[in-house]
Amino acid sequence: MTTGLSAPASELERLGAEDLIRWAHAEFGERLCLTCSWQKQSSVLVHMVSGLGLGVDVIELDTHLFFRETYETRDRLVERYGLTLIRPTVLTVAEQHTTEGPNLWETDPDRCCHIRKVEPLIQALEPYDAWISGIRRDQSPSRAGMPKVVRSERYGVWKIHPLADWDEQRVWSYIMANDIPYNPLHDAGYRSIGCIPCTRPIRADEEERAGRWAGSDKLECGIHEVIEERET
Numbered sequence: 001m002t003t004g005l006s007a008p009a010s011e012l013e014r015l016g017a018e019d020l021i022r023w024a025h026a027e028f029g030e031r032l033c034l035t036c037s038w039q040k041q042s043s044v045l046v047h048m049v050s051g052l053g054l055g056v057d058v059i060e061l062d063t064h065l066f067f068r069e070t071y072e073t074r075d076r077l078v079e080r081y082g083l084t085l086i087r088p089t090v091l092t093v094a095e096q097h098t099t100e101g102p103n104l105w106e107t108d109p110d111r112c113c114h115i116r117k118v119e120p121l122i123q124a125l126e127p128y129d130a131w132i133s134g135i136r137r138d139q140s141p142s143r144a145g146m147p148k149v150v151r152s153e154r155y156g157v158w159k160i161h162p163l164a165d166w167d168e169q170r171v172w173s174y175i176m177a178n179d180i181p182y183n184p185l186h187d188a189g190y191r192s193i194g195c196i197p198c199t200r201p202i203r204a205d206e207e208e209r210a211g212r213w214a215g216s217d218k219l220e221c222g223i224h225e226v227i228e229e230r231e232t
């Protein structure tokens with residue numbers, strides 16, 4: 001299948017994280033961006049992109065329902081790396097209460113995620129052709145088959161996953177080796193961190209994302225739907 005990219009998928013799969021980011025920047029130039037929600041993968045990618053000196057735009061996916069520690073982590077990373085964040089418009093929580101009813105995350109979390117995550121992301125990605133995201137294949141079964149480069153028809157961009165084949169230990173080794181600021185909630189049992197109403201700490205024997213939408217069958221916020229995408 002012709003992808004329109006300068007390299008075949010098999011070649012891109014063999015690239016390490018930094019080489020994949022270099023390739024993406026050469027391929028897409030200023031129309032490449034990175035999204036952050038200030039979990040440990042954000043720490044890795046902000047450091048990596050900054051170290052490569054490529055000037056990739058950083059988009060903050062803020063639902064306005066993050067933990068205080070998450071915002072403090074963002075502020076530390078902004079200061080350390082001199083980031084200028086791009087912030088898509090999000091309905092305020094009060095506006096959402098008025099238009100959708102109170103505590104939508106309890107009554108219809110898919111709709112809440114769509115309003116607070118997917119719609120702002122669609123808006124944010126409009127000027128771009130490619131989007132770097134920190135998802136990893138070992139985070140959950142729903143992410144296990146994620147290619148390093150994949151076309152998203154929903155967003156009209158190429159998704160770039162430099163950390164797809166990293167495991168959690170490798171993420172931590174990289175953070176510690178490079179002394180990168182990270183979200184302290186990770187040290188308090190929150191191995192995966194999202195919005196306050198939908199995140200809890202987990203036990204050692206639970207899988208990494210078990211604390212997200214715990215007690216429901218919801219696994220993803222909808223941003224990373226694999227079903228709408230096709231491999232390169």
Ligand code: SF4
Nearest residue numbers: 105109112113195198
């Ligand atoms: S994670 Fe919860 S609070 Fe955050 S957008 Fe989704 S449903 Fe709403």
